[in-house]
Amino acid sequence: MAPPAIIAPxxxxxxxxxxxxxxxxxxxxxxxxxxxxIMDGHFVPNMTFGAPVVTTIRKHVDRPxxxxxxxxxxxxxxxxxxxxxxxxxxxxxxxxxxFHYEAAVxxxxxxxxxxxxxxxxxxKDMVRHIHEVGMKAGIAIKPGTPVDVLxxxxxxxxxxxxxxxVLVMTVEPGFGGQSFMAEMMPKVQELRKRYPSxxxxxxxxLSEKTVDQAAEAGANVIVAGSAVFGASDPGAVIQRLRxxxxxxx
Amino acid sequence: MSPPAIIAPxxxxxxxxxxxxxCxxxxxxxxxxxxxxIMDGHFVPNITFGAPVVTKIRSHVDRPxxxxxxxxxxxxxxxxxxxxxxxxxxxxxxxxxxFHYEAAIxxxxxxxxEAQSDQKTTPKELIKYIHDQxxxxxxxxxxxxxxxxxxxxxxxxxxxxxxxxALVMTVEPGFGGQKFMPDMMPKVEALRKRYPNxxxxxxxxLSEKTIDVAADAGANVIVAGSAVFGAQDPKDVIAKLRAAVEKQR
Numbered sequence: 149m150a151p152p153a154i155i156a157p158x159x160x161x162x163x164x165x166x167x168x169x170x171x172x173x174x175x176x177x178x179x180x181x182x183x184x185x186i187m188d189g190h191f192v193p194n195m196t197f198g199a200p201v202v203t204t205i206r207k208h209v210d211r212p213x214x215x216x217x218x219x220x221x222x223x224x225x226x227x228x229x230x231x232x233x234x235x236x237x238x239x240x241x242x243x244x245x246x247f248h249y250e251a252a253v254x255x256x257x258x259x260x261x262x263x264x265x266x267x268x269x270x271x272k273d274m275v276r277h278i279h280e281v282g283m284k285a286g287i288a289i290k291p292g293t294p295v296d297v298l299x300x301x302x303x304x305x306x307x308x309x310x311x312x313x314v315l316v317m318t319v320e321p322g323f324g325g326q327s328f329m330a331e332m333m334p335k336v337q338e339l340r341k342r343y344p345s346x347x348x349x350x351x352x353x354l355s356e357k358t359v360d361q362a363a364e365a366g367a368n369v370i371v372a373g374s375a376v377f378g379a380s381d382p383g384a385v386i387q388r389l390r391x392x393x394x395x396x397x
Numbered sequence: 398m399s400p401p402a403i404i405a406p407x408x409x410x411x412x413x414x415x416x417x418x419x420c421x422x423x424x425x426x427x428x429x430x431x432x433x434x435i436m437d438g439h440f441v442p443n444i445t446f447g448a449p450v451v452t453k454i455r456s457h458v459d460r461p462x463x464x465x466x467x468x469x470x471x472x473x474x475x476x477x478x479x480x481x482x483x484x485x486x487x488x489x490x491x492x493x494x495x496f497h498y499e500a501a502i503x504x505x506x507x508x509x510x511e512a513q514s515d516q517k518t519t520p521k522e523l524i525k526y527i528h529d530q531x532x533x534x535x536x537x538x539x540x541x542x543x544x545x546x547x548x549x550x551x552x553x554x555x556x557x558x559x560x561x562x563a564l565v566m567t568v569e570p571g572f573g574g575q576k577f578m579p580d581m582m583p584k585v586e587a588l589r590k591r592y593p594n595x596x597x598x599x600x601x602x603l604s605e606k607t608i609d610v611a612a613d614a615g616a617n618v619i620v621a622g623s624a625v626f627g628a629q630d631p632k633d634v635i636a637k638l639r640a641a642v643e644k645q646r
Binding site: 160163164165166167168169171186187188189190193194195196197198199200201204205207208227228229232233260261262 | 409412413414415416417418420435436437438439442443444445446447448449450453454456457476477478481482509510511
């Protein structure tokens with residue numbers, strides 16, 4: 149049986165002029181996690197926020213009482229040098245640090261924003277470092293990336309190098325409000341088949357119209373932006389997304 | 398006589414959980430402009446916000462009625478590819494696009510975030526491009542950059558390539574709350590002597606304690622972050638900063 153449903157609204161669709169309220173409200177409306185889209189304008193063609201904003205909104209949402217529990221900050225790092233920012237995001241209150249595979253295979257091993265090194269990191273090194281700093285680690289793949297690139301790190305013998313979550317993008321990362329790509333579902337199916345207990349997250353175009361497909365394929369962590377923040381009854385939307393996943397476990 | 402005082406509080410020190418209210422309040426307290434610190438984690442070791450946040454806060458502050466009037470959004474672009482983001486920021490509501498000289502001499506000529514180009518831009522080309530897009534142009538220099546690099550731009554015979562403002566950093570860019578560097582004042586003096594009518598902005602550690610030194614040197618556009626947003630009486634601080642500049646004109 150797949151793990152329980154986790155509903156993680158994305159603040160990319162929230163009112164940035166009143167983010168504190170938007171975050172605490174969505175948690176009260178039934179959200180489990182907050183999905184925070186960090187974009188640096190280099191890895192993706194958009195810039196959103198950094199650690200200073202995360203620090204501020206952290207004050208508006210109680211820390212999770214258990215690992216992965218309610219109030220978890222799920223930071224989706226669409227940035228080109230993911231290793232540089234691990235420590236600052238831990239300090240800002242991030243609980244799950246999800247980096248992109250495509251960035252991890254070609255980025256610096258430097259562990260602070262001001263540092264330089266010619267050494268490169270890699271997915272296993274990233275996951276190990278995130279765990280050492282004290283967060284859960286997620287690894288994300290873009291639509292053009294095949295799912296099998298993840299098997300090496302997911303099958304690692306060393307527990308410290310195994311990610312706690314995989315994020316399968318169901319749109320090209322960079323903007324909210326895009327259409328769900330159903331052709332990404334085979335990736336989710338493959339992962340669920342190989343890793344029955346893994347947290348598998350989907351992000352991009354999820355709504356009441358598309359969640360059944362994602363749940364059917366085996367996704368259990370649902371990111372929804374405009375579907376939740378744009379709704380007249382966000383609480384009802386969150387509940388329906390949850391039901392769709394729970395029905396298929 | 399140098400141009401009038403312009404007080405431009407920096408939202409880097411505002412409450413990011415309630416940015417809309419913070420921005421409208423500070424304008425209500427007497428601020429002329431809003432100084433918006435855009436950092437991409439590459440040009441400086443910090444990530445703050447991008448165009449989506451600017452779009453949201455723009456709706457909380459009336460557009461200036463005349464060029465560089467009250468309500469001007471002065472976007473300080475601490476990013477490594479300043480030409481890529483000009484259009485996005487114009488759409489987001491930026492009035493004055495202030496790029497860094499150090500970035501402009503070594504960055505792409507590509508004109509959108511998703512575009513690639515082998516060609517490089519130049520400060521003159523970038524200023525012309527910013528003007529073509531309908532914004533005013535500022536050029537900023539970091540502490541270690543000599544002020545003379547700006548003379549070629551400011552002496553240009555083609556008005557379209559001449560910046561509307563020079564920003565002399567009085568701290569190393571990247572973070573709020575740093576100490577004012579008085580050894581930057583000779584740069585301000587040199588600029589004021591050569592260009593009596595130029596808007597000369599100073600940013601970093603400005604407060605009631607340090608304003609006199611800056612005003613005396615000839616700065617007229619004053620960025621203040623923690624001194625305004627951290628104050629018990631922001632209205633009073635803004636008035637005092639203004640008085641200090643007006644006294645020296």
